[in-house]
Amino acid sequence: MSPPRPRAWPAVLLAVGLLLSGCANPSVGSADDDPKAPVTLKFWHGWSEPGEVKAIDASIRRFEKLHPNIQVKTTGNVSDATVNQALRAGGDKAPDVVSSFTTNNVGQYCDSGMWADLDPFLRKSGIDKRKVFPRTLLEYTQYEGTQCALPLLADAFGLYYNKDAFAEAGITRPPRTMSEFREDAKKLTRRDGGQVERAGFMPNFRLYQNSPDRMFAQWGPRYFDKDGKARLAKEPRTRQFFREMSRLADAQGGYRALERLRQSFGDEMSRQSGFMTGKLAMHLDGEWRGLMLKEAKPDFDWGVAPLPVPDDQADTYGRGYLTGTVAGIAHSSRHQNAAWELLRFLTTDTDQVVAFANAIHNVPSTKAALDSPRLDADPSFRTFLRIAKNPHSQALPPSTTGGQYVTAFQDFSYSVESGREKDLDKGLRELDRQIDADTLQAEN
Amino acid sequence: MALDLTSGARTGSTGRPAPGAHTLRHRRRRERLRTIGFLSPWLVGFTVFFGYPLVATVYFSFMHYNQIKQPEFVGLRNWSYVFTQMPLFGPALWNTVWLVVVMVALRVVFGIGVGLLVTKLKSGVGFFRTAFYVPYLAPPVAATVAFVFLLNPATGPVNEVLGAIGLDGPNWFNDPDWSKPSLVMLSLWGIGDLMVIFMAALLDVPKEQYEAAELDGAGPLARFRYVTWPNITPIVMFAVVTGVVQTMQYYTQALVAGKLASGVTIGPGTVIQPGYPDHSTITVPQLVYQLGFQNFNTGAACVLSLVLFAIAMAVTMLLMRRRSGLLSAED
Numbered sequence: 001m002s003p004p005r006p007r008a009w010p011a012v013l014l015a016v017g018l019l020l021s022g023c024a025n026p027s028v029g030s031a032d033d034d035p036k037a038p039v040t041l042k043f044w045h046g047w048s049e050p051g052e053v054k055a056i057d058a059s060i061r062r063f064e065k066l067h068p069n070i071q072v073k074t075t076g077n078v079s080d081a082t083v084n085q086a087l088r089a090g091g092d093k094a095p096d097v098v099s100s101f102t103t104n105n106v107g108q109y110c111d112s113g114m115w116a117d118l119d120p121f122l123r124k125s126g127i128d129k130r131k132v133f134p135r136t137l138l139e140y141t142q143y144e145g146t147q148c149a150l151p152l153l154a155d156a157f158g159l160y161y162n163k164d165a166f167a168e169a170g171i172t173r174p175p176r177t178m179s180e181f182r183e184d185a186k187k188l189t190r191r192d193g194g195q196v197e198r199a200g201f202m203p204n205f206r207l208y209q210n211s212p213d214r215m216f217a218q219w220g221p222r223y224f225d226k227d228g229k230a231r232l233a234k235e236p237r238t239r240q241f242f243r244e245m246s247r248l249a250d251a252q253g254g255y256r257a258l259e260r261l262r263q264s265f266g267d268e269m270s271r272q273s274g275f276m277t278g279k280l281a282m283h284l285d286g287e288w289r290g291l292m293l294k295e296a297k298p299d300f301d302w303g304v305a306p307l308p309v310p311d312d313q314a315d316t317y318g319r320g321y322l323t324g325t326v327a328g329i330a331h332s333s334r335h336q337n338a339a340w341e342l343l344r345f346l347t348t349d350t351d352q353v354v355a356f357a358n359a360i361h362n363v364p365s366t367k368a369a370l371d372s373p374r375l376d377a378d379p380s381f382r383t384f385l386r387i388a389k390n391p392h393s394q395a396l397p398p399s400t401t402g403g404q405y406v407t408a409f410q411d412f413s414y415s416v417e418s419g420r421e422k423d424l425d426k427g428l429r430e431l432d433r434q435i436d437a438d439t440l441q442a443e444n
Numbered sequence: 445m446a447l448d449l450t451s452g453a454r455t456g457s458t459g460r461p462a463p464g465a466h467t468l469r470h471r472r473r474r475e476r477l478r479t480i481g482f483l484s485p486w487l488v489g490f491t492v493f494f495g496y497p498l499v500a501t502v503y504f505s506f507m508h509y510n511q512i513k514q515p516e517f518v519g520l521r522n523w524s525y526v527f528t529q530m531p532l533f534g535p536a537l538w539n540t541v542w543l544v545v546v547m548v549a550l551r552v553v554f555g556i557g558v559g560l561l562v563t564k565l566k567s568g569v570g571f572f573r574t575a576f577y578v579p580y581l582a583p584p585v586a587a588t589v590a591f592v593f594l595l596n597p598a599t600g601p602v603n604e605v606l607g608a609i610g611l612d613g614p615n616w617f618n619d620p621d622w623s624k625p626s627l628v629m630l631s632l633w634g635i636g637d638l639m640v641i642f643m644a645a646l647l648d649v650p651k652e653q654y655e656a657a658e659l660d661g662a663g664p665l666a667r668f669r670y671v672t673w674p675n676i677t678p679i680v681m682f683a684v685v686t687g688v689v690q691t692m693q694y695y696t697q698a699l700v701a702g703k704l705a706s707g708v709t710i711g712p713g714t715v716i717q718p719g720y721p722d723h724s725t726i727t728v729p730q731l732v733y734q735l736g737f738q739n740f741n742t743g744a745a746c747v748l749s750l751v752l753f754a755i756a757m758a759v760t761m762l763l764m765r766r767r768s769g770l771l772s773a774e775d
Binding site: 081084085087088108112113206207259260261262263264265331401402404407410411414418420430434437438441442444 | 721
């Protein structure tokens with residue numbers, strides 16, 4: 001068979017081009033639907049634990065009672081990767097309402113248009129978002145003015161500590177500054193020759209929830225300047241942070257000895273975890289851990305406090321890292337008005353937010369719910385509520401690259417803690433350059 | 445009436461097409477259609493699963509495309525990003541090349557060794573053949589999980605045994621210098637596939653050639669060099685070519701081993717970051733997935749895919765040429 005003649009090539013190329021661009025054209029949704037009309041919505045979420053699924057299902061039933069015309073079909077245990085790929089693929093099986101357990105991808109969702117802009121819906125419903133949601137939570141659900149997500153409960157991070165180990169070491173209260181933290185960690189560390197048997201606090205960034213961005217929040221850094229350029233090299237707190245983490249490790253036997261101990265820990269969610277087995281006297285974790293500890297009943301008494309702050313920022317004690325679940329409307333949904341009714345109920349209805357927060361032991365995400373007298377009175381949970389309300393508490397800024405800059409920062413931090421990064425200043429400059437290159441590549 | 449060989453049409457003395465010319469053309473067209481018909485399953489498969497994806501990969505490598513908005517032409521920007529601004533490209537390429545060279549070579553050598561062993565055994569042949577083959581049937585993820593558990597530096601039985609005999613065991617999957625050798629050990633454990641084909645090749649070597657060599661006074665090494673090796677060379681080249689192609693796609697074991705050894709919790713909403721420790725196990729296919737389906741940087745992912753394709757093609761062509769050279773020289 002002879003190849004196409006030269007004059008046929010333009011037609012062949014045109015066909016290939018049309019095919020390629022056709023395949024690259026995702027489906028587009030609309031907000032023309034009548035929210036009073038009967039409709040079935042698809043809601044994808046990430047909750048998978050039986051108690052959590054029960055709580056979200058109960059929330060959906062409350063919504064359906066209020067909106068008898070709307071039926072909601074839920075799909076649980078859905079990861080961000082699945083949501084991302086499903087919304088890009090489009091089609092009538094894609095969800096209408098979506099949620100994500102991380103705020104890292106909000107910038108990507110808003111900037112790409114994958115999650116619909118919610119400001120028109122908020123305006124239409126007469127909701128002043130600034131009055132409803134705490135500032136930090138609003139910041140992590142928008143990107144460059146596009147509010148494509150709303151907070152659906154939040155997570156605050158604090159310090160869990162072993163009260164028995166504290167009493168044994170003669171420590172009367174949890175540390176508040178980094179120098180107290182270092183001293184207490186040293187006192188609480190138990191060693192056998194070169195091996196660490198119990199760490200006071202393990203600063204190693206790969207331990208369970210210890211990612212460096214969560215620890216770094218205690219310094220209150222600014223990742224980007226007003227033009228959106230990375231400024232970790234210019235931020236003096238970055239050097240302070242790495243120096244302090246290194247000193248904290250050295251006070252307890254050094255990074256390698258602690259890594260060896262870490263490798264002996266069991267799964268984070270099991271009874272073999274470092275904190276449950278008493279191999280960690282202090283431990284960074286989120287508010288949900290309290291509920292799990294109560295159910296697991298460890299053979300020691302435990303307490304909760306905010307994570308210490310740098311000595312030169314002692315007045316910010318009480319702060320912590322904030323993140324949370326976010327929810328939005330899929331760009332491809334053809335029932336966006338009905339989807340908004342569900343989203344509005346889940347994120348702004350005070351009774352619903354309080355009930356859901358109590359059920360799954362998460363921090364409520366509206367101002368009214370945070371002040372509600374019906375919130376769980378458990379003192380450990382209340383500590384996290386105070387961390388969430390603290391004006392110095394910090395969340396990660398959204399980026400168009402999603403969590404790519406966080407990953408780059410984590411990678412860099414792993415190199416620093418292991419001693420592979422010899423020149424911190426040069427490394428930080430290179431890190432900024434890389435984050436900017438990734439941002440440019442995403443924006444193009 | 446004469447047959448015009450150049451045009452393929454019958455012509456009469458007047459120069460006009462003869463009455464049978466139409467029939468001949470018709471028959472040829474029918475033959476051509478029949479040929480295409482027989483080829484069509486392959487043609488459809490080739491077009492859908494290779495031709496179109498390849499053209500699309502080249503097309504998107506010049507586009508900014510996040511799989512939501514319409515693609516935009518950006519020239520060589522994706523190429524420049526991959527080659528000059530993506531710090532993981534170097535380690536991923538190095539690791540992939542390292543694995544191709546070391547893992548493939550060792551697997552072939554080990555496969556021949558095990559093949560020789562199980563063909564020479566006088567007793568217990570069935571047991572040893574089964575023992576060497578069964579690990580190959582283990583699912584890659586399960587086998588990797590087991591290896592990470594066995595080689596855990598703090599609690600693993602391997603280091604316990606080494607410690608008992610006074611040796612300080614390495615950190616295996618937790619040490620950047622040992623992580624790739626640990627993956628090689630895992631692949632050698634599952635050598636069953638190569639053992640079977642080498643065993644078949646070794647059993648196929650004519651006995652008379654060994655007898656003739658022995659009569660000529662050839663020792664075991666000389667017999668291997670001048671009898672066994674020339675006979676099994678085509679199978680060795682097959683093992684190398686398929687090994688190279690498979691190892692260039694190395695993904696699962698490195699990802700699972702890195703994730704498990706790191707101990708990092710992968711909660712809902714977070715993604716597995718490959719490469720632990722210190723990017724020593726990140727491979728090009730992992731990077732393609734990360735760029736394409738986690739960062740939705742389709743253009744850069746396409747560039748990397750094309751680089752991988754070009755390297756795989758070049759290596760395969762080189763090996764195939766070498767193979768034909770060897771065959772013609774020895775046969």
